[in-house]
Amino acid sequence: MSAIVVYVEHQESGIKRASLEALGAARTVSDNVVPVLSGAGASEAAAALGGAPVVLTGDAFSPDGLAADLAAVVKENDAKAFLASATSTGKDVAPRVAAMLDSTVFTDCTGIRADGDAYAIVRPWLAGKMIATLRCTAPVLCATLRRNVFEPADVPGGGAPAERPASAGKTVMSALEAKEGGKLDVGEAPVVVSGGRGLKEADNFGIVEELAAAFGNAAVGASRAVVDAGWRPHAEQVGQTGKTVAPQLYVAVGISGAIQHLAGMKTSKVIVAINKDADAPIFKVADYGIVGDAFEVVPALTEAVKKVRAEG
Amino acid sequence: MNIVACVKRVPVTTLQPKVAADGKSIDPTGVEFMISFYDEIAVEEAIRTKEKVGGEVTVLTIGPSAAAKEVRECLAKGADKGIILTDENSNVRDCHATARALADKVKELGAELVFTGKVATDRDNAAVGPMVAAMLGWACVTDATEVEVDGGKATVKREAEGGVEVYTCDLPAVITCQKDLNEPRYAGLKGIMAAKKKPLEEVPCPDVPNQAEVVGLELPPPRPEGRIVGSGADAVPALVDALRNEAKVL
Numbered sequence: 001m002s003a004i005v006v007y008v009e010h011q012e013s014g015i016k017r018a019s020l021e022a023l024g025a026a027r028t029v030s031d032n033v034v035p036v037l038s039g040a041g042a043s044e045a046a047a048a049l050g051g052a053p054v055v056l057t058g059d060a061f062s063p064d065g066l067a068a069d070l071a072a073v074v075k076e077n078d079a080k081a082f083l084a085s086a087t088s089t090g091k092d093v094a095p096r097v098a099a100m101l102d103s104t105v106f107t108d109c110t111g112i113r114a115d116g117d118a119y120a121i122v123r124p125w126l127a128g129k130m131i132a133t134l135r136c137t138a139p140v141l142c143a144t145l146r147r148n149v150f151e152p153a154d155v156p157g158g159g160a161p162a163e164r165p166a167s168a169g170k171t172v173m174s175a176l177e178a179k180e181g182g183k184l185d186v187g188e189a190p191v192v193v194s195g196g197r198g199l200k201e202a203d204n205f206g207i208v209e210e211l212a213a214a215f216g217n218a219a220v221g222a223s224r225a226v227v228d229a230g231w232r233p234h235a236e237q238v239g240q241t242g243k244t245v246a247p248q249l250y251v252a253v254g255i256s257g258a259i260q261h262l263a264g265m266k267t268s269k270v271i272v273a274i275n276k277d278a279d280a281p282i283f284k285v286a287d288y289g290i291v292g293d294a295f296e297v298v299p300a301l302t303e304a305v306k307k308v309r310a311e312g
Numbered sequence: 313m314n315i316v317a318c319v320k321r322v323p324v325t326t327l328q329p330k331v332a333a334d335g336k337s338i339d340p341t342g343v344e345f346m347i348s349f350y351d352e353i354a355v356e357e358a359i360r361t362k363e364k365v366g367g368e369v370t371v372l373t374i375g376p377s378a379a380a381k382e383v384r385e386c387l388a389k390g391a392d393k394g395i396i397l398t399d400e401n402s403n404v405r406d407c408h409a410t411a412r413a414l415a416d417k418v419k420e421l422g423a424e425l426v427f428t429g430k431v432a433t434d435r436d437n438a439a440v441g442p443m444v445a446a447m448l449g450w451a452c453v454t455d456a457t458e459v460e461v462d463g464g465k466a467t468v469k470r471e472a473e474g475g476v477e478v479y480t481c482d483l484p485a486v487i488t489c490q491k492d493l494n495e496p497r498y499a500g501l502k503g504i505m506a507a508k509k510k511p512l513e514e515v516p517c518p519d520v521p522n523q524a525e526v527v528g529l530e531l532p533p534p535r536p537e538g539r540i541v542g543s544g545a546d547a548v549p550a551l552v553d554a555l556r557n558e559a560k561v562l
Contacts, residue, residue, distance in 0.1 A: 104408035
């Protein structure tokens with residue numbers, strides 16, 4: 001069976017869940033999966049995977065260097081597909097790998113299956129306002145996969161990593177200004193608590209931050225209106241000109257629900273809306289709504305969530 | 313410096329799209345267009361770079377002749393010339409076919425620096441910028457929030473999940489632009505008048521075989537009807553109960 005190369009990311013606690021999902025998706029298409037890892041601690045992380053992962057060794061990170069190495073592994077294995085998760089690194093590297101293989105790329109895919117000699121791909125357009133099904137006839141299928149969509153693969157352990165030096169590239173990371181400890185990105189958090197103009201002013205975002213902290217695994221999000229007003233950084237913006245998110249739970253506080261915002265969060269598993277205006281469009285996509293003043297409802301919800309979590 | 317800004321004409325973000333009769337394209341009836349949001353940031357960064365280091369900004373697009381309207385808007389803001397690689401069916405081009413045509417043109421123009429948006433807000437591929445760079449063998453930083461160009465080198469900050477990554481590279485390079493990079497200017501009356509006299513060239517876009525064929529396009533299924541659990545803080549216990557016992561997310 002033809003090989004599939006998967007770029008696998010890891011962190012201190014092990015293989016990233018997003019990458020396990022990519023491995024899971026790869027295994028639904030082929031039994032011959034070749035994981036590739038890079039960076040400090042890659043060999044240890046690779047050993048947990050089982051099989052014969054490829055480990056690129058070297059301290060400096062270069063996205064074009066990494067892409068060249070990934071393309072080389074694809075060619076050596078005569079692989080018919082290359083997959084990565086749609087993480088910030090995966091999204092950056094996969095198009096370069098595709099170009100090096102004279103292939104097109106499919107990004108942020110929500111479905112992938114073999115279709116005769118080709119592959120069928122499902123991916124959103126217009127930030128999820130439409131869903132497209134495409135047939136890939138590229139020499140190599142190159143794709144990134146949306147998170148929280150595919151079943152993560154098991155990690156059997158006992159892998160025998162094959163190390164090789166990472167190639168140098170033309171673009172080199174010279175520094176990383178790490179985020180405040182433990183702060184989750186809105187694109188990867190299992191719970192997102194977002195605030196909008198209903199909070200009236202920037203300082204009032206405290207109630208949103210406190211609710212996010214009460215959940216323990218939540219990131220703070222924001223509507224375009226409050227990002228444009230300078231209350232919150234663009235990194236937190238959810239919507240068509242921000243991030244598309246699909247967490248387990250999305251809580252919209254004081255967000256009326258412009259079509260561009262709804263496009264960016266409508267595929268969340270559970271949506272809660274808290275808004276003063278009972279006619280706000282956000283209630284049309286919400287599973288559960290509370291009509292009321294955010295300044296009364298949100299602190300009460302924060303206390304209730306804290307209590308539930310303390311009780312376990 | 314010879315700077316190119318690659319832009320795409322896309323439906324406005326307020327569009328509530330419908331599927332066309334062929335079942336695989338967007339119904340064009342009444343669709344209005346704009347330059348993709350992030351490409352406006354790319355054009356602004358190109359103009360600012362020119363204002364700092366001197367040179368010329370070329371706005372390059374693949375699209376129908378009608379894209380002249382959007383390209384003129386870029387010229388009105390301060391870009392020097394426009395090129396439309398004309399393709400009335402540019403919306404069926406895949407990322408590879410798009411990047412191939414742009415890369416060849418960028419090379420022919422002798423560009424040293426290419427700016428484009430981090431993603432076009434229609435197909436959401438976020439791929440063409442880094443693909444152009446890879447095809448040309450150039451350096452590339454995506455999702456840039458800060459760019460410094462100095463003496464044939466670029467230092468670029470990139471917004472990533474783990475924090476802000478700082479990259480350095482030699483030019484030529486492709487940089488894709490994130491929202492925080494700048495605040496695009498508005499075209500003044502003087503600029504709009506000047507733009508009418510600036511060169512805007514239309515050349516047929518070379519055919520590149522597609523490797524991705526759209527076989528179906530659908531609207532996402534509507535979410536099942538939700539419910540209002542109550543009003544005010546009194547409704548919080550009912551909400552928490554629903555999240556715990558019904559939705560099982562707490």
